[in-house]
Amino acid sequence: MKANLLSRSWLLVAMFGTVLMAGMAFAGVHKTGVADNGVGNVNATSLAKEQLCLAGLKQHSGKNTCLQDQRWLFVWGTGRSGSTTLMHMLNALPGIALSGENAMVQSAVELWKEYRKLQPRSGKKRGPWEHGAMMKGEFLCSLRKMFHSIHAVHTPSTTSGAVTGFKEIRFEASRGDVEFLKDVFPCARIVFNIRHDVEEQSKSGFHAKHNNKRKKTSELSKRNKEILSLHAEMGPQQSYLLALEDFNTQNFNKLAEWLGYKDCSFTTVLHDNDSKFGDYKQDTSTDSLLHGACIQGSW
Numbered sequence: 001m002k003a004n005l006l007s008r009s010w011l012l013v014a015m016f017g018t019v020l021m022a023g024m025a026f027a028g029v030h031k032t033g034v035a036d037n038g039v040g041n042v043n044a045t046s047l048a049k050e051q052l053c054l055a056g057l058k059q060h061s062g063k064n065t066c067l068q069d070q071r072w073l074f075v076w077g078t079g080r081s082g083s084t085t086l087m088h089m090l091n092a093l094p095g096i097a098l099s100g101e102n103a104m105v106q107s108a109v110e111l112w113k114e115y116r117k118l119q120p121r122s123g124k125k126r127g128p129w130e131h132g133a134m135m136k137g138e139f140l141c142s143l144r145k146m147f148h149s150i151h152a153v154h155t156p157s158t159t160s161g162a163v164t165g166f167k168e169i170r171f172e173a174s175r176g177d178v179e180f181l182k183d184v185f186p187c188a189r190i191v192f193n194i195r196h197d198v199e200e201q202s203k204s205g206f207h208a209k210h211n212n213k214r215k216k217t218s219e220l221s222k223r224n225k226e227i228l229s230l231h232a233e234m235g236p237q238q239s240y241l242l243a244l245e246d247f248n249t250q251n252f253n254k255l256a257e258w259l260g261y262k263d264c265s266f267t268t269v270l271h272d273n274d275s276k277f278g279d280y281k282q283d284t285s286t287d288s289l290l291h292g293a294c295i296q297g298s299w
Contacts (some may be wrong), residue, residue, distance in 0.1 A: 005296055019054055025248075042271055043185045060186060063072075070148060070162065070163075070164060071162070071163045071164075071187070071188075071299065072163070072164065072165045072188035072189070073096065073163050073164070073188065073190075073191070073259075074165045074168065074181065074185075074188060074189075074190045074191070075090070075098065075165075075166070075168070075190075075193055076167075076171045076193065076227065077167060077168070077193040077194075078169060078194055078195060078199050078220060078227070079201075079206065079207060079256065080204040080205045080207055080225050081169075081193050081194055081195040081201065082193060082195065082233065082244035084167070084272040085271060086167065086193050086242065089269065089289075090191070090255075090259075093256060093261060093264070093294060094294050094296060096164075096259075097151070097162065097164050098151075098164065098165050098166055098167060099150065099151040099165075099166040099167075100166065101167060101168050102166060103170060104147075104150070105170055105171060105177065105180075106170060106172075107176055108146075109175060109180045109265075112143065117140055118131070118134070119136065121132060140184050143184050144185065148164065150166075151165070151166060165188065173226045173230060177259055187299075188241070189239065190234065190236075190238065190239045190242070191255070192231050192239055192240065192241045192242070193241075193244070193245040194224045194227055194228075194244070194246050195220075195224075196243050197244075197245065198217050198221050199217060201220055202217045203218060207220070223269070240255060247269050248269060249266045249268065252266045252269060253265050253266055259299070260296060260298055260299050261295065261296055262293075262295045263292045263293040263295050264290060264292045264294035264295070265290070265291050266290060266291075267290065267291050
C-alpha cells in the first residue's frame with residue numbers, strides 16, 4: 001500500500017515537472033515590471049498567449065481559440081467493447097491520428113484537481129501559501145501540450161486540420177474525468193463506445209478473469225448507463241455513441257460524416273482483438289477500407 005502511494009506520488013511529481021517545463025516552453029518565462037492588470041506581473045506577450053489559450057468557444061482575431069493548435073478526439077470505451085477496432089477505423093480517415101491507451105488519465109486528473117484546489121490562493125500576498133497570480137489558461141495549455149507530446153509520433157501532419165487524441169477504457173465519470181476533459185479539451189469530441197451484451201463482454205478477455213461474474217456484469221451495466229447519460233448530457237455536437245453491436249459500414253460512414261468528412265465511405269469494417277481470450281490480434285486488411293476522396297471539413 002505504501003509502495004503504491006509512493007509510486008503514485010512520484011508519478012504526480014514527474015507529471016507536474018513535465019507540465020511546468022511544457023508551460024515554460026509554450027509561453028516563455030514571465031517578466032516583471034508591468035502595470036497591475038488583475039492577472040499579476042506578466043508581460044504583454046504572456047498575457048496575449050494566456051488569452052489565446054483560454055478554453056472556450058469565443059472568437060479571437062476571427063479564429064476559434066480551440067482550433068489554434070490542434071483538434072482533439074477521444075474514444076471512451078469499456079474494454080472488450082470494440083474500442084481498438086474503432087480507433088483503427090478512425091485512423092484510416094485522412095488527418096486523424098489516435099493513439100492507444102496510455103494510463104496517464106488518472107494521474108492527470110489528480111494533478112488537475114490539485115491545481116483547482118490551489119487556484120483560490122492565486123494572488124495571495126501573505127502566509128505560507130502565498131502565490132503570484134496563477135494563469136489557468138497557461139496551465140491547461142501545458143496539459144494539452146503534455147498529452148500532445150505523447151501522441152506526436154502518431155500525428156500524420158502539422159496542418160491545422162490534423163486531429164489527434166487517444167482511446168481509453170480507464171475513463172471514469174465518478175472521478176471527474178468528464179469535467180477534466182471539458183476543462184482541458186473544451187472543444188474536443190468524444191466517441192462513446194459500449195457493448196450492449198454485457199453478459200458476453202464479462203466473459204471476454206481480461207473481464208473473464210474477474211472472480212465474481214455477476215458483479216462484473218453489474219459493473220459493466222452501470223458503466224453503460226453512465227455513458228448513455230453522459231452522451232445525452234453532452235449532446236450530438238460533442239459526443240457520438242457507437243455500440244459494438246452497431247459496427248457496420250453504414251454507421252461508420254455516419255461517424256465519418258459527423259467528423260466533417262465528405263465524399264468518403266467505408267467499404268468494410270475491421271475486426272481487431274477477435275480472440276475471446278484477449279490475445280491481441282490486429283486486423284491488417286486496410287487496403288480497400290475507404291472509397292472516395294475523403295475530404296476533411298470542419299467540425
